Amino acid sequence: MRHxxxxxxxxxxxxxxxxxxxxxxxxxxxxxxGGGFQAGVIMAAGFIIYGIVFTLEKVKxxxxxxxxxxxxxxxxxxxxxTGIYSLFYGYGYLDYAVIDPHxxxxxxxxxxxxxxxxxxxxVTGVMVAVYYAFAARAPSLGDEDW
Amino acid sequence: xxxxxxxxxxxxxSLFAVVTLSGVFSLxxxxxxxxxxxxxxxxxxxxxxxxISTVLMLGTLALxxxxxxxxxxxxxxxLLVVLVTGAAMVYGTLDMPNFGSPDAPAQTHVGPEYxxxxxxxxxxxxxxxxILASYRGYDTLGETAVVFTAGIGVLMLMSGLGRxxxxxxxxxxxxxxxx
Numbered sequence: 001m002r003h004x005x006x007x008x009x010x011x012x013x014x015x016x017x018x019x020x021x022x023x024x025x026x027x028x029x030x031x032x033x034g035g036g037f038q039a040g041v042i043m044a045a046g047f048i049i050y051g052i053v054f055t056l057e058k059v060k061x062x063x064x065x066x067x068x069x070x071x072x073x074x075x076x077x078x079x080x081x082t083g084i085y086s087l088f089y090g091y092g093y094l095d096y097a098v099i100d101p102h103x104x105x106x107x108x109x110x111x112x113x114x115x116x117x118x119x120x121x122x123v124t125g126v127m128v129a130v131y132y133a134f135a136a137r138a139p140s141l142g143d144e145d146w
Numbered sequence: 147x148x149x150x151x152x153x154x155x156x157x158x159x160s161l162f163a164v165v166t167l168s169g170v171f172s173l174x175x176x177x178x179x180x181x182x183x184x185x186x187x188x189x190x191x192x193x194x195x196x197x198i199s200t201v202l203m204l205g206t207l208a209l210x211x212x213x214x215x216x217x218x219x220x221x222x223x224x225l226l227v228v229l230v231t232g233a234a235m236v237y238g239t240l241d242m243p244n245f246g247s248p249d250a251p252a253q254t255h256v257g258p259e260y261x262x263x264x265x266x267x268x269x270x271x272x273x274x275x276x277i278l279a280s281y282r283g284y285d286t287l288g289e290t291a292v293v294f295t296a297g298i299g300v301l302m303l304m305s306g307l308g309r310x311x312x313x314x315x316x317x318x319x320x321x322x323x324x325x
Binding site: 032033034036041042045076093096105108111115119123125127 | 205
């Protein structure tokens, strides 16, 4: 899509906004609709749009596949690790009160934030990885194919 | 409009149009969820259904052919199955409470208890997040694991990580094997 000037300019403008929106959905999920799943998908959509309009190589330079694979596992580790952390301090698995024992409510806030971050990280990783897997196999299409 | 889009999906032969229409379908059902006050679900539907899955379907389309083969057999049996299933579902909805009814199970069952406990125990304005991440933390962990497993599965099937290793051993008969 080298000659699609409008698409490329608009994408450049939008990608940053999409990432910002994803972060907003991620960390504002306590107060407004949204959370890890949605934020992860939006974040991945940012990468995918970049990959579609520019080339797959460009987006792979930004977010290399080995990093994607690590990120996929990292999210689950963050989530499960939170549970194990609370086990070590004698609380139940995934009992967020452990994070701030004097103010269990604050602990809940932080716990939810961390866990949602784990969800978001995994979802982003998986979506981008799936996109890479599909896009890498497809022969690059000419514009007239569509 | 949902029905019109669904019919269009069934009737259209060009798969490119079908994929686009299914994205439209997702967006419309997101609107339906908003009418039902399920904003979080609507958000997910719009992002996943209309966004990512459309892109992935287009990716699949690029790998396979662009149009549907015309069906020779008369679709009597499938039609019958669909009609019976649809009739059963409509029959099921007869028991559902009216739209916005105050004594619906959603308003009377565990919902009020959660709304009573969340300000005290979690103090997060978005009740959906509180239930999802705290009261139902195990479930969400399981969901994350499901997403993780799905991602790993797709990677193993599609990404060619295994293929590269095989190519090193000069195995000739694995071209186009795992598509």
